Amino acid sequence: MPASQTPAPATPPADTRLGHALKPRQLIMMGLGSAIGAGLFLGSGVGVQAAGPAVLLSYLVAGALVIIVMNALGEMAAAKPTSGAFSVYAADAMGATAGATVGWLWWVQLVIVIAAEAVGAxxxxxxxxxxxxxxxxALAFMLFFTAINLLGVKNFGEFEFWFAILKVAAIVGFILIGVALLMGWLPDVASPGLRNFTEHGGFMPKGLAGIGAALLVVIFAFGGTEIVAVAAAETEDPERSIARAIRTVAWRILVFYIGSLSVIIAVVPWTSEALRSPFAAVLExxxxxxxxxxxxxxxxIALLSALNANLYGASRMMYSLAQRREAPAVLGWTDPRQVPIIAVLASVLFGFAATVMELVFPDKVLPVLLN
Structure with a gap:
């Protein structure tokens, strides 16, 4: 029987050594914060330029897909909370090789993203x-968040909670300012009305092709929500917490994205060069x-929050791989605070290397990482 068809062994009991210090509120805000990255604040204009006002349809389609996937992932995480999350579920369904491949690919992606986020911030x-x-x-950011992750999951969760609060507050404030602008409630500022939804070629100036092109950009905006499934294993009462977090996170993210993009489209014409920094354009x-x-x-702040969450996710995935003997056993070691410190350090090595390369090759590292 091929290795990919061999049933995976049950998740080792050693996974419980990670403890259950995360609060449900931290899990919810972690999911929100992970999906609200710098791409929303600086890069959402790319989707608007690709589809015009119809980018809202791209966000609705992407949001619906995320809700479906997250509900399915939430059911699996509630039934079997484990730090390996979808890697373990893939192993259970398709064999150990498939599970290990998923886990390693996700880990490699995250360590590259961690480096990009440190240099980008x-x-x-x-x-x-x-x-x-x-x-x-960049070096200071890497050192600080490595220390936060080494101090224990409770400290990590609290930092991530307040980072997410700041980002959510910024989006809510932005939407309220946008509504006040559109309603003509701001002094000495004329309301643009809703004409930008229909002018400059109409609501769908680039047709279905534009919506599809924007969808390729938009779908990446929702990346990061899967961290909730990884964190479920270290949460109090994971069965209830994960279900609540999944329901809350998916819908709130959709509301925040649709709300903020609606304000941007109403205030800034989709043909405007100001969409290079859409949030700043609306505030100006x-x-x-x-x-x-x-x-x-x-x-x-958004980048640093994502860095913090991604470092956590990468270290827990590596820990899970080690527990399943798909990575060196030393990576599965935990200290008395129930932190997989070797897995944390292994997950930040590339980030530290990237900061050194930035010192040697200024302004050359980030483009390479992003591509």
């Missing part, structure tokens, strides 16, 4: 405070001082 911060060297800032139209700086700092 440092680069954005340098646009506000040019005196801060990008390599030094509302005559909010320091709009560009504020959005840049929020984007830095």
């Amino acid at each position: 440092a680069g954005l911060l340098a646009t506000v405070w040019p005196a801060i060297p990008v390599p030094m800032a 139209a509302a005559k909010i001082p320091g709009a560009a700086t504020a959005i840049t700092l929020i984007a830095v």
